[in-house]
């Protein structure tokens with residue numbers, strides 16, 4: 001038997017809302033891609049019976065719309081959680097504003113995309129590159145939602161439909177909006193291919209349990225990485241306290 | 257002089273129409289506009305009492321299909337309304353006069369009715385060489401500017417004037433533009449379509465004359481009464497669409513059964529127009545009823561959204577012309593291939609890591625050091641600032 005006893009620690013990374021979001025998102029995107037593809041290019045399922053005995057295309061569209069609503073609500077909850085959740089769920093993971101994140105992106109490209117060194121990059125939550133692509137996914141999702149609801153306005157009499165109809169008309173009508181919506185579907189397809197592969201890849205080479213972490217929430221992380229993380233966190237807290245003191249002193253000075 | 261102030265009703269009576277014809281027409285237009293019976297009464301009243309409106313009708317880059325359309329209107333009076341109700345002072349296609357005479361009439365009418373006439377524009381205005389469209393020695397743009405200056409409102413007739421139609425299609429060789437792109441400051445109504453339905457044209461004019469205001473417009477300037485619903489939502493083949501029963505080729509069994517033309521590229525789901533409600537040529541039929549899909553003629557730039565006979569959009573401008581689905585599938589295949597190559601290279605490059613034989617599985621210490629140095633600097637900065645503040649407060653004390 002081959003075995004090894006590494007210095008690993010279990011870290012609770014993905015809180016329950018994040019995990020629920022992930023799987024609901026995965027499920028709805030799958031449904032949206034499949035039903036969307038059928039709407040765009042319907043297969044010839046001809047029952048040969050008269051229209052009044054059939055409704056399959058209508059059901060496909062209904063499935064698309066139901067999945068769309070779940071997709072949107074799910075995303076809204078996740079956006080809320082980006083402000084209420086733990087450090088790994090926080091919004092600032094996804095936008096590379098710090099030097100550390102920007103370095104991390106290049107580092108990840110070097111190590112995991114171009115495979116230039118055998119050494120892994122260690123992160124507890126998302127690596128910087130992955131997190132940034134999720135930000136891209138958010139933007140594409142927003143475009144998809146806006147164009148989707150703009151088209152949906154024509155078959156809906158909900159209170160918000162007139163606003164989306166105005167939006168649709170301002171965007172030059174169905175033609176461009178439908179094309180954008182259609183073409184962006186392929187972005188989701190490409191994303192899914194790469195995303196799923198990378199999960200396999202990381203679990204294969206690093207054995208930190210990324211794949212199952214989206215189920216249970218826990219990851220196995222190298223002891224040193226956790227130490228570093230904790231010390232950085234402490235440092236950041238101290239700096240934060242220092243800054244606050246500095247500010248209050250400044251205020252006192254101004255008042256004096 | 258007196259002829260100018262005649263009402264539409266008087267004009268019709270002189271032409272030998274009966275009052276019954278007149279009332280039928282009012283009922284028809286009222287119905288199309290979705291008015292209540294009081295509204296119809298208002299129309300009857302207006303057409304009997306109000307003097308006709310002076311109209312200047314300009315033709316620029318176009319095929320005259322809009323004029324053709326109303327000449328083939330459903331109700332005989334629909335055509336008449338354009339020719340009689342409004343007093344058509346200048347229309348180079350329809351008027352009997354020509355040359356200098358015609359131009360003189362135009363100039364006089366524009367002078368006498370300054371600020372009161374309605375300008376109807378048929379065709380788009382090329383901004384490239386004036387040679388692309390010149391009338392009586394002046395470029396379309398000059399002619400347009402002149403007539404627009406004194407207009408009360410502008411009606412852009414048809415897709416050309418509303419969004420440029422085929423001459424505006426990529427790459428737009430004559431740099432032509434629709435009215436709303438080259439003019440602002442006065443209300444512009446886009447009566448869309450290639451051509452618009454005659455009854456829609458008549459309805460818009462009657463509305464303006466009766467209520468002395470413009471009908472409610474959507475964000476593209478189209479009257480909502482006529483362009484508020486999609487062809488698809490009013491199409492009689494819609495049940496076949498929902499049932500997924502599609503014509504697979506124009507000569508198949510399904511075409512005979514009258515199934516939905518979606519698969520054949522019908523753009524009814526993209527198109528706001530009332531073809532399926534009002535219909536064409538004496539309310540006989542409309543394109544889908546005769547077995548051909550809608551091509552989306554009342555939507556801006558509809559020519560650019562090729563192909564006509566499929567829903568899957570073409571992608572232009574990347575060197576190849578292909579449908580977005582072909583490109584998407586190719587990209588997916590390339591990505592899958594890339595992923596496979598990546599997996600192979602991973603097994604070679606990272607074999608030590610995979611086999612757990614890496615002696616130094618340490619974390620990236622360089623980054624750790626850099627981070628530490630950064631924090632050090634930040635701490636120093638804060639310390640410096642504090643001492644500076646202390647110094648300053650000492651000084652002020």
Ligand code: HEM
Pocket residue numbers: 028029032033035036037039040041061064065068069071072144145147148149151152153178181182184185188525567568
């Ligand atoms: C992951 C996100 C989504 C994907 C991948 C997706 C994909 C698609 C595709 C491929 C089509 C067919 C377009 C065509 O006719 O060529 C479509 C149609 C449509 N989608 Fe989506 N969609 C998504 C999200 C949404 C959302 C959030 C809505 C909002 C309600 C929405 C509403 C619609 C509507 C209204 C149509 C037109 C259906 C019709 O013609 O009756 N979609 N979608």
Ligand code: SF4
Pocket residue numbers: 487488489491492493494495497515516517518522523524525544549550
């Ligand atoms: S024929 Fe065209 S407009 Fe009619 S239901 Fe089918 S897709 Fe819609």
Ligand code: SF4
Pocket residue numbers: 449450487527529531542543544549550551552553554
């Ligand atoms: S069915 Fe479509 S293409 Fe045909 S006239 Fe009506 S809007 Fe234009």
